[in-house]
Amino acid sequence: MTTRQRRRARRGLAQLLLHLLFLAICFATLVPILYAVSVSLNADNSLLSSNFRFIPERFTLHNYQAVFTQEPVMLWLGNTLLLALSTVAICLAVSVPAAYVFSRMRFRGRRPVLRLLILLYSFPSVLSMFAIYRLLSPMGLVNSRLGLILIYTGTMAEFGLLNMKGYFDTIPVEIEEAAAIDGASRAQIVLRVVLPLARPSILVTAVQVLIYVWNEYLFATTFMTGAEHYTLAAGLYSLQATEISGSWPVFAAASLVVSLPILVVFFAVQRHMTSGLTAGGVKG
Amino acid sequence: MKQRKMTFYSWLCSAPSLLLILLIVVFPILYTAYISVTNMNVYHWFNFSFVGMENYRDALFVFDSGFLAALGRTVVWTALNMALQLVLAFVLASLLNIREFRGRKLYKTILMVPWAIPGYVSILLWKTGMFNSQFGLLNQWMEGLGLQAVRWLANDVSAFLCCTVVNLWLALPFMLMIMDGALQAVDKSFYESAILDGATWLQRAVHITIPEIRGIIGPAVLITLFTTFKQFDVIYLLTQQAGARTGANIHTILTYAYENAFITNNYGYSSAVSMIIFAVLVLFSTAVNRRKKEG
Incomplete structure (x- = not known):
């Protein structure tokens, strides 16, 4: 074997080990989810037997059917959508103008308010x-x-303002000045120049607010009584299987149903996620 | 005149946002401060009276109250979680960035999944799917190995470790992405000359990589530090849900304040605890922001 061949073999072995390591890590990461998927699809309710396997012998959609027929999931989904969409709309409507003036204008009282907000x-x-x-x-x-x-909206308005202000700060003022020299009015500059440039940040803010409302269970269970008022988060919270009651396969199915929309939204905006969050530079 | 007009319009534009924040954030904090100097509880819902600093004294100087223990536990929790996250994320990101490693994109996407799933869902899935003493996967494996079933969440130490594992699982993807981005920003030519000089991997990591990425990961590390210190969901959902306590007593400061407000209904005391936590966070946040300005 020449030195070159030997080096190539060694590199191949290193790559193989690296792949094995990452396959193991990925499997370990996904175990709780794979287990839930497997249990929710398993037709043999052999949960208490020790010969559990990740791929069930017989599949069933019965648990998913139970989620939609035995529990008022569609009602909860409606409640969640109503809350989430109104919160996102109100939050963006109040935060975008506020973030813009706090980023661009130097008015009296600006610094103390900003410091207080942080x-x-x-x-x-x-x-x-x-x-x-x-x-x-x-x-x-x-x-x-x-x-x-x-x-x-009150809780997320703060995040919206600070996060988008941070992003507006990174947009050079010169772009706006150039537009102003071309004769554009303040309103035109904001609508035609600034907002399109700030789209990633607005998108990430909206998604963060959406995810926050979708996942919020504590206020939703404390402030709302009666299953007909529940959001998906509160409903799922009430469905959970404990040591003594509830059905784990149905809960597993419900968990996956509730997570799926968020999973899709998350991966759709994923490439903006880290920059859209850290460019704002809010710590706290 | 122009200045005055601009100030007016600026306040007008930000008024809706600031009013909402005033109503939902500022006013409740002031009200919490007010409740904290009263004896408001379930028996004194309307006819509560002013008790001065008594609640603060109980929290800070009566050791049995449990607040100081919760504070200490929260500090340990934060330190442990941050250390594990930083080390693991650094090692994994370094491995992902080994030259000519094909498939890193796929692995990265898979490792992102815990970040994408709603946090409380993941925690509940861990609780039932992994830790449940009857049908949890861990106990099925224990049984398979011929060992006895363990009630993972019933004992303080094991419950604390379970919470740490779940928190790590939830938080690692974010840290990993940040580390990965930072490592890719490091100038590769530094390494080439270091390798020529015969530097080992560890030497390169300590003398080149870590100083280079420190500035980039700084903000993300601070964000995570705060969220870890303020962690509520993991501990609450795994061990302390109302009506389904597991027997472990591992309060952090936030779950401690929550329990005193909504379980034992000791509103005055709980509000005092809340104000102390707020003071700690404000000090912390001021120190961080001051350093950032200087640095």
């Missing part, structure tokens, strides 16, 4: 949950969708 951003909303409850309750906003929308 401090408030580190405050986890679960800590003031009781105060929010007590404040909203006399206004009739507990156990109401409007109340939840208010809470969600």
